[in-house]
Amino acid sequence: MGRKGRRGVLEVSGVHASYGPIEALRGVSLRIEAGEVVALIGANGAGKSTLLMTLCGQPSARQGTIRFDGEDITRMPTHEIVRRGIAQAPEGRRVFPRMTVRENLQMGELAHGRRHFSEDMDRVMALFPVLAGRSDQRAGTLSGGEQQMLAIGRALMGRPRLLLLDEPSLGLAPLISRQIFRVIREINEADGVTVLLVEQNAHHALGLAHRGYVMVNGLITLSGSGSELLADPEVRAAYLGGEP
Numbered sequence: 001m002g003r004k005g006r007r008g009v010l011e012v013s014g015v016h017a018s019y020g021p022i023e024a025l026r027g028v029s030l031r032i033e034a035g036e037v038v039a040l041i042g043a044n045g046a047g048k049s050t051l052l053m054t055l056c057g058q059p060s061a062r063q064g065t066i067r068f069d070g071e072d073i074t075r076m077p078t079h080e081i082v083r084r085g086i087a088q089a090p091e092g093r094r095v096f097p098r099m100t101v102r103e104n105l106q107m108g109e110l111a112h113g114r115r116h117f118s119e120d121m122d123r124v125m126a127l128f129p130v131l132a133g134r135s136d137q138r139a140g141t142l143s144g145g146e147q148q149m150l151a152i153g154r155a156l157m158g159r160p161r162l163l164l165l166d167e168p169s170l171g172l173a174p175l176i177s178r179q180i181f182r183v184i185r186e187i188n189e190a191d192g193v194t195v196l197l198v199e200q201n202a203h204h205a206l207g208l209a210h211r212g213y214v215m216v217n218g219l220i221t222l223s224g225s226g227s228e229l230l231a232d233p234e235v236r237a238a239y240l241g242g243e244p
Contacts, residue, residue: 009034009162009194010055015064017054024050026218027064032162037188037195039209039226041202041239047218048198049091052164055196056088057081068162087160091167091198093147095154097140101131104139104150108157116159124153127183145176152180156187163187166198177201181208202239206230214239 010032017025024047032038040048054061057078066074073081087108096104105124109117125132128149134142139150148168155163165184169177181204187193199205206212206226214222214235222235229235 009069010196011065011067012051012055013065013067015051015054015066016062017050017059018062019050019059024218025054025061028215028218028220029064030213030220030223032194032196034161034194035188035192036210037184037197037208039202039205039212039229040196040198040215041200041205041212041229041235042215043238044200046215048215049166050218051215052088052090052166052196052198055081055164056086082158085158085161086164087155087158087162088164089148089151089155089166089168091170093144093151095139095142095147095150098138100136100138101142101150102135104154105157108154117157120157120159124156127156127186128153145172145179148172148176148180149183152183156193160193162194162196164196164198167200168197169199169201169204177204184208202235203230206235 012028012030015025015028016023028051040051042048053059055066057076061074065072068084068086073084096107105121106117109120130146131149131153139147142150152165152168168180172180184195184197185208188195197205197209206229209226212224212226212229213220214229224232
């Protein structure tokens with residue numbers, strides 16, 4: 001089934017956001033169709049993580065609109081945004097270190113008001129088999145890669161329709177990074193989860209994504225299909241080390 005004619009699950013129009021006097025987003029506009037994986041690439045400090053947090057209401061957009069399935073969520077509190085089907089796995093994993101793996105997953109379920117814990121936990125364990133035997137282990141004792149898997153798994157517990165992933169491969173060994181990207185592809189293709197992916201590894205991100213956006217200094221400066229951006233000389237020079 002083609003993507004033409006699908007209603008956009010997320011529409012961001014002219015969004016500005018600030019941290020105190022610092023304007024981090026300076027009029028961001030983008031659109032994500034239902035069922036897409038969309039990559040957002042750019043240098044450190046470009047505003048990528050700020051955009052993901054703004055989509056979840058922290059910080060609130062100072063100007064512009066954010067619509068999810070046609071509903072204006074720009075001024076909604078975070079818990080209401082989450083209940084509408086948006087989940088985030090933030091940069092730096094941010095698991096609850098003193099809680100067990102199971103308890104972390106329960107927190108993800110409760111945040112979304114869902115009541116399918118056993119079924120959803122089974123799905124997470126199928127995606128990340130290394131966690132299956134560690135449900136009673138404290139999250140803080142897991143390796144970095146395992147904590148990242150748990151953070152993504154926790155976000156999936158609410159059965160989101162839009163999953164925001166912030167640097168899922170940051171600091172991970174290449175083998176673990178490839179596993180994370182395989183899971184992103186699986187939840188998109190098998191479960192129909194729409195994904196907005198912020199990722200420093202532009203080659204892997206654009207190779208996975210249906211479409212991509214480039215952000216520079218709080219603005220979207222370029223967009224296109226994943227393959228178009230991979231072939232773009234400007235993108236190659238800035239984010240792919242000039243590789244062909």
